[in-house]
Amino acid sequence: MEWKGVLHRYFDHLPIEKRKNIVSLNEGNTPLIRANSIEEKLEDDLEVYLKYEGANPTCSFKDRGMTVAVSKAVERGEKAVICASTGNTSASAAAFAARSGLEAIVVIPEGKIAFGKLSQAMMHGARVVQIRGNFDEALELVLEISENYPVTLVNSLNPNRIEGQKTASFEISDFLGRAPDYHLLPVGNAGNITAYWKGYKEYYESGETERLPRMTGFQAAGASPIVNGEKVENPETVATAIRIGNPASWEKAENARDESGGMIGKATDEELVDAYRVLADTEGVFCEPASAASVAGLLKMDGTGYFDQGSVLTCTLTGHGLKDPDIAIDSSPEPKTVGVDVDEVLEVADI
Ligand SMILES: *Cc1c(COP(=O)(O)O)cnc(C)c1O
DSSP, X not given: OOOOOHHHHTGGGSOOSOGGGOOOOOOOOOOEEEOHXXXXXXXXXXXXXXXXXGGSTTSBTHHHHHHHHHHHHHHTTOOEXXXXXXXXXXXXXXXXXXXXXXXXXXXXETTXXXXXXXXXXXXXXXXXXXXXXXXXXXXXXXXXXXXXXXXXXXXXXXXXXXXXXXXXXXXXXXXXXXXXXXXEEEOSSSHHHHHHHHHHHHHHHTTSOSOOOEEEEEXXXXXXXXXXXXXXXXXXXXXXXXXXXXXXXXXXXXXXHHHHTOEEEEEOHHXXXXXXXXXXXXXXXOBOGGGGHHHHHHHHHTTTTOSOTTEEEEEEEOXXXXXXHHHHHHTSOOOOOOOSOHHHHHHHHTO
């Protein structure tokens, strides 16, 4: 059957009234890839799958929520959407707004947006506003604006975003024929962990699945308010997508963790970059640094007794590596340049 996006596929689980109002880029249906090399490296005996959300149309999971948020805005006759963003929300909002004819206004922290993401917002014709402040401040601004002006907030505080994002857990359960025992993912503003947990519970309650995974989230060590139990005023990490000091869905993330018997931990930038490189180098999967938090967490918790032996794990890789080429290049050895000469090429190529 032709794939026409998450709203068509999971229409009965989602809040859109009429199919004709759907604004879709055929998002979702992303690969669930067995991580054979990583499994071999582990001390624990685990079956590990990567949910590669970089394969969405704007190259991050944000498209799953944005199709619902923008379709709903169209259904209500709204004219403009606004968001604060560390990059991927703005890229997705800009694309879906372009497709629907709505205006998109995106407010971003100056100089802290990965290049690929900024280029997307600009290409799709969003009104891009950079502030001399961080994501948390940008979110406060757009909240205030959306309360007082006729623009719809499409950050994950908009419940339609969470509704759409829960479809990733439906897909995982449909592809595996069961829910996993553990689900690992990065935590930034904490909308996605909230959404996955909601989706897993809905499938369980409707009898589609027979178990619930332990929700296992990871923040960057320099931006780990949930782990520390207090806001971080100046969050810092190479993983710009999770550079957030005061997550909007903080309590919901704690609920997901506690109800599921899971955990939320943290990974240092070094651990994030290591996992990012292991994924690219040994699995052939290129994700952005923030996305690697799920696998950094897996490598960290391996052998500690947290995972039951023989368990099935799914790790969300939230966005595509090409979003942030600067980090890819900066963390790799520089290519050598030689003359137009067979011997010199052979030497460098080590043939
Ligand atoms: C948005 C985003 C996150 C964080 O998701 P939250 O829902 O804010 O926790 C992680 N990784 C990438 C690539 C993202 O775009």
